[in-house]
Amino acid sequence: xxxxxxxxxxxxxxxxxxxxxxxxxxxxxxxxxxxxxxxxxxxxxxxxxxxxxxxxxxxxxxxxxxxxxxxxxxxxxxxxxxxxxxxxxxxxxxxxxxxxxxxxxxxxxxxxxxxxxxxxxxxxxxxxxxxxxxxxxxxxxxxxxxxxxxxxxxxxxxxxxxxxxxxxxxxxxxxxxxxxxxxxxxxxxxxxxxxxxxxxxxxxxxxxxxxxxxxxxxxxxxxxxxxxxxxxxxxxxxxxxxxxxxxxxxxxxxxxxxxxxxxxxxxxxxxxxxxxxxxxxxxxxxxxxxxxxxxxxxxxxxxxxxxxxxxxxxxxxxxxxxxxxxxxxxxxxxxxxxxxxxxxxxxxxxxxxxxxxxxxxxxxxxxxxxxxxxxxxxxxxxxxxxxxxxxxxxxxxxxxxxxxxxxxxxxxxxxxxxxxxxxxxxxxxxxxxxxxxxxxxxxxxxxxxxxxxxxxxxxxxxxxxxxxxxxxxxxxxxxxxxxxxxxxxxxxxxxxxxxxxxxxxxxxxxxxxxxxxxxxxxxxxxxxxxxxxxxxxxxxxxxxxxxxxxxxxxxxxxxxx
Ligand code: HEM
Ligand SMILES: [Cu+2]
Numbered sequence: 013x014x015x016x017x018x019x020x021x022x023x024x025x026x027x028x029x030x031x032x033x034x035x036x037x038x039x040x041x042x043x044x045x046x047x048x049x050x051x052x053x054x055x056x057x058x059x060x061x062x063x064x065x066x067x068x069x070x071x072x073x074x075x076x077x078x079x080x081x082x083x084x085x086x087x088x089x090x091x092x093x094x095x096x097x098x099x100x101x102x103x104x105x106x107x108x109x110x111x112x113x114x115x116x117x118x119x120x121x122x123x124x125x126x127x128x129x130x131x132x133x134x135x136x137x138x139x140x141x142x143x144x145x146x147x148x149x150x151x152x153x154x155x156x157x158x159x160x161x162x163x164x165x166x167x168x169x170x171x172x173x174x175x176x177x178x179x180x181x182x183x184x185x186x187x188x189x190x191x192x193x194x195x196x197x198x199x200x201x202x203x204x205x206x207x208x209x210x211x212x213x214x215x216x217x218x219x220x221x222x223x224x225x226x227x228x229x230x231x232x233x234x235x236x237x238x239x240x241x242x243x244x245x246x247x248x249x250x251x252x253x254x255x256x257x258x259x260x261x262x263x264x265x266x267x268x269x270x271x272x273x274x275x276x277x278x279x280x281x282x283x284x285x286x287x288x289x290x291x292x293x294x295x296x297x298x299x300x301x302x303x304x305x306x307x308x309x310x311x312x313x314x315x316x317x318x319x320x321x322x323x324x325x326x327x328x329x330x331x332x333x334x335x336x337x338x339x340x341x342x343x344x345x346x347x348x349x350x351x352x353x354x355x356x357x358x359x360x361x362x363x364x365x366x367x368x369x370x371x372x373x374x375x376x377x378x379x380x381x382x383x384x385x386x387x388x389x390x391x392x393x394x395x396x397x398x399x400x401x402x403x404x405x406x407x408x409x410x411x412x413x414x415x416x417x418x419x420x421x422x423x424x425x426x427x428x429x430x431x432x433x434x435x436x437x438x439x440x441x442x443x444x445x446x447x448x449x450x451x452x453x454x455x456x457x458x459x460x461x462x463x464x465x466x467x468x469x470x471x472x473x474x475x476x477x478x479x480x481x482x483x484x485x486x487x488x489x490x491x492x493x494x495x496x497x498x499x500x501x502x503x504x505x506x507x508x509x510x511x512x513x514x515x516x517x518x519x520x521x522x523x524x525x526x527x528x529x530x531x532x533x534x535x536x537x538x539x540x541x542x543x544x545x546x547x548x549x550x551x552x553x554x555x556x557x558x559x560x561x562x563x564x565x566x567x568x569x570x571x572x573x
Contacts, residue, residue: 030534032435047132048535053118054433055139059146060106060114061502066153067101068495070094074474075488081481083474091474092159093175099162104184105146107414108276111283112229113142113194115425116222118433120198122526122533123219125207125542130200134193141190149183152176161472163273164239166254166265170246178244185240188233191279195229198222207525209544213307216524216548217300220307221286224314228275228282232318236272239265266328270321278317280414281381282310284421285352288374291424292356294522295371296363299549302355309348309355316345326397335394342392349385353378368520369443373424376451380416384409387462402472405465408458416454423447423501430505431519435532436512439504446500453497456490523550 033050036042043051074094077086086094117135121128129135152158158180160169169177202215202223215223242265245251252258254265293300300306322330322338356378365371387409390396400406431437460483465471469480476484518527529538 030530030536030539032530032532033535034435034532036535045136047128047136049117049121049129049132049135050433050533050537052135052139053114053116056109056113056117056142059139059142060110063101063105063146064498067098067106068498070098070101072491072495074098075484075491077474078476078484079481079488081476081478081484086474088474089159092472093157095472096159096161097153097157100149100158100180100184103162103276103414104187105142105149107280107418108191109142109187109194110280110418110422111287111425112198112222112225112279113138113190115287115422115429116198116225116283117194119429119526120201120219120222121205122432122529122537123216123524124202124205124210125525125538125544126201126205127537127541129197130204131197135197138190138193138197141193142187145183145186145188145190147183148179148186152179152183155179163269164243164265165269166243166246167256167260167262170243170254170265177247181240181243185237188237188240191229192233195226195233198226199230202226207541207544210525211544213304214544214547216286217289217303217306217310218283218286220310221282221289224310225279225282228279228314228317232272232275232279235268236276239268239272242268263325263328263330266325267321270324271318274321274324275314275317277410277414278313280418282313284377284381284418285310287421287425287428288356288377290522290524291370291374291428292359292363293549293551294428294520295368295374296360296365297551298359298363299547299551300355301358301362302351303547303549305351306355309351312348313345316341316348320345323392323397326394327401339392339394343389346385346389346392353382353385367444369438369440369447370424370428370520372444372447373420373427373450376447376454377417377420377424380412380420380451380454384412384414384417387412400465402470403465404461404469404471407471408461408465411458411461416458420450420454423450426501426505428520429526430508431515432526432531432533434509434512435515435530436508437515437519438508438512442500442504446497446504449493449500450497453490453493453495457487457494458490460484460486460490523548 033048036048037046043055046052046055071094073086074091077083077091077094083091117129120126155176157175158173158177159175160173160177160180164177164181164184169181202219206215242251242253246253246255246260252260254260254262256262289300289306320338320342322334323342326335326338367375387405391400391406391409427438427443464480464483467480469476469483515531517529517531519531520527525538525542525544526533528542
């Protein structure tokens with residue numbers, strides 16, 4: 013590996029040879045005590061990969077069970093525990109940290125021209141907090157699991173459930189602090205450590221997205237923490253919080269939970285929007301259409317996202333007036349998402365699009381996120397929601413957004429920045445193949461769920477009327493295809509790590525400060541802090557004809573015009 017470092021050391025400064033962050037210390041200890049944001053990003057990546065596969069195995073068993081209308085392999089209890097395990101692990105230990113904690117940690121300082129995040133030690137501590145939370149939840153799993161679903165609804169979780177609610181809820185409570193610490197770190201970093209000339213209107217959209225996500229993390233996560241503590245207080249100390257027979261209010265929990273968890277869905281999707289903005293610009297070789305609009309849309313989603321939690325409670329008995337207001341606001345939050353979809357489409361329409369693997373994953377995001385968003389509008393209309401609430405329609409909706417959207421974007425970003433992270437190229441053919449199989453497998457799994465949900469198949473049941481079997485079987489086969497598609501990157505990316513050809517500093521000819529340093533970057537990110545003279549995405553400076561002056565400073569920075 014050490015030749016990599018020497019080879020990738022740049023010749024801009026004659027004689028300067030800087031070891032890459034990967035070879036700056038080889039021992040396990042050097043990794044576990046690192047304060048380098050890039051290494052911490054990799055520590056997170058390893059951790060969430062483990063959880064992704066734990067969650068995947070759990071849902072594999074669930075889908076196997078659902079092949080047969082009478083149930084086949086699991087007990088009722090076992091079924092409940094497996095789908096809960098799946099949801100808890102995937103949402104709290106995979107999706108929430110996925111893009112921000114891995115790609116975000118790796119990229120944020122590089123993209124703004126900084127040497128590290130504002131609080132490097134806090135960054136490492138966040139990873140350890142995550143690990144401690146994960147240990148609690150793993151304990152809950154090993155001790156027999158938890159059966160409350162990922163939402164921990166009371167009074168079931170606080171009074172009735174006979175499973176390991178305490179350990180699981182504590183685990184989620186603890187990872188919340190990791191999320192908050194990361195958020196604080198990113199906000200401070202973005203405010204304080206931007207390179208000279210990196211004004212707010214020159215920030216890449218990925219940085220804007222991480223910034224907005226961080227605000228949501230810092231403001232919303234404490235509410236989740238509080239609601240989990242309240243469950244524990246009722247369950248173990250008998251405080252009459254949610255139990256109506258003691259004067260508690262079971263709806264209170266849902267309000268608290270969704271006040272966090274609706275914004276949390278944007279913690280999962282805003283960073284995805286950031287990633288695909290970068291990828292679209294690069295592979296359409298064009299600046300993102302309507303940059304300022306995109307920034308406003310990101311911030312609007314982050315803010316208005318706090319006002320719509322009640323749309324999860326249309327049938328809970330909240331007042332009709334509240335329902336109408338939440339329905340209206342939900343339609344309002346769809347507007348900025350629609351603006352983004354429109355602007356991405358316009359970017360592609362006016363660009364010279366090529367279909368490298370990151371682009372295929374990003375296009376997958378665009379299609380699937382759009383379906384997820386549109387079905388969100390169905391759910392936001394009260395009459396339709398009353399019909400499909402707690403059915404597979406809802407399951408399909410949020411998987412289109414959270415898996416079709418966020419996970420596709422995560423893969424888009426992982427492939428796009430892989431050469432930067434590792435200094436190696438992967439097999440383009442295998443990567444394209446995996447992207448296509450993932451898209452097909454995803455649709456095979458979740459499209460039938462819209463149909464059966466509309467037909468009345470409730471979520472979370474494992475014994476069901478015969479008429480739904482055909483959809484369940486298609487969905488299970490899809491899940492198998494999807495699982496194989498997820499295994500492929502593990503193989504070809506692993507291969508690339510060992511045998512991949514050297515990537516060079518900027519294999520995609522991309523703009524952005526992270527591409528101006530070596531691949532993999534040196535420990536200090538840049539040999540000299542770059543100076544920024546222009547906005548992001550100058551793929552075709554000539555296209556911006558009247559503004560041709562912009563072209564020069566860019567060349568002065570050593571970027572390709
Ligand atoms: C942008 C990203 C989005 C994500 C990540 C997302 C995610 C989710 C999740 C996880 C659930 C299910 C929660 C559960 O009960 O387990 C859900 C339900 C729901 N979503 Fe979305 N959603 C998004 C966008 C939207 C939009 C744009 C709308 C409406 C304009 C919307 C409306 C709804 C409604 C009304 C429900 C509740 C359905 C019910 O339980 O009856 N969603 N969403
Ligand atoms: Cu919501």
